[in-house]
Amino acid sequence: MGVVTTRLEDLVNWGRTNAMWPMLFGLACCAIEMMSTQASHYDASRFGMELMRPSPRQSDLMIVAGRVSRKMAPVLRRLYDQMPDPKWVIAMGDCASCGGIFNNYAIVQGVDEIVPVDVYVAGCPPRPEQLIDGILTLHEKIRGEKLKDWA
């Protein structure tokens, strides 16, 4: 029988990175790239995210894929609040990160005005590789989390 010794911190972080449940939050054209990230060609389940959950209560990663209108903003915040801790947000694409080409009254200029964003993925829309890179960047960030910060 093999014995593995590790630190609790590492074990928890490993569990969090490799069993991430993203929430379906496709808002615009970026959602198409998010879907293909999930599908067989790019296969996000290689990185521990098996499928998108349609409910915020079952998910811990929100991928905001697309532009957020001012009318959608309260809904987005509400869904974020309904997600159980710990939770992370990826702003996918230019529109979610900073408003993109929609510099006008109707679109929120960056989803970071509503929810705290962990990783910004640039691109219009970003290719699935870029989104996967964003997810891996988020994994790196989570692996660096410290037990003393959770308390």
Added chain:
Amino acid sequence: MNQDQLVVDKVNAAVPGAIQEVVDFRGERTLVLQKKHLVKVCRFLRDDEALRYNLLEDIVADDMLPDFPRFAVNYHLYSIPHHHRIRLRLPVEDPADGPETLGSLWPVATWLEMEVWDLMGVTFKGNNSLRRLFLPEDWQGHPLRKDYPLGYEEVQFSFNWRQIDARKPYAKD
């Protein structure tokens, strides 16, 4: 007879003086009407056997800001039996005193008028459900008007990154 011409003749015969002007642009015929004749003309266009404009496709409004009358409401009608389109155009001087609703002729008009009111602020007499349709319920103003501010935000470049970053309203956890 040409359907375009038939419409003008028949409307002139049925409601004399309703048509102020006939405009042809790229093969599309527009009848500029007086506001008070709208419902009468529309009922005639819908019910007359030779015309039968039984589909109200869209209602849109224009804002021609420096000009007067400032607003114009356009009705796009389609005759399914005769495969023909016609556009009715109504100059509106005062958006608070807009045209009458067409909800009694085409129920869908209630929604289309709601959309026009939401984005352009033209009211429709007799339409009791003018409320926010596309915009959030607490929205101020009508954003498709030409005097509505676009709400531009300054773009963040490397030289002004810090100033904008300092005043950007970031969300709290």
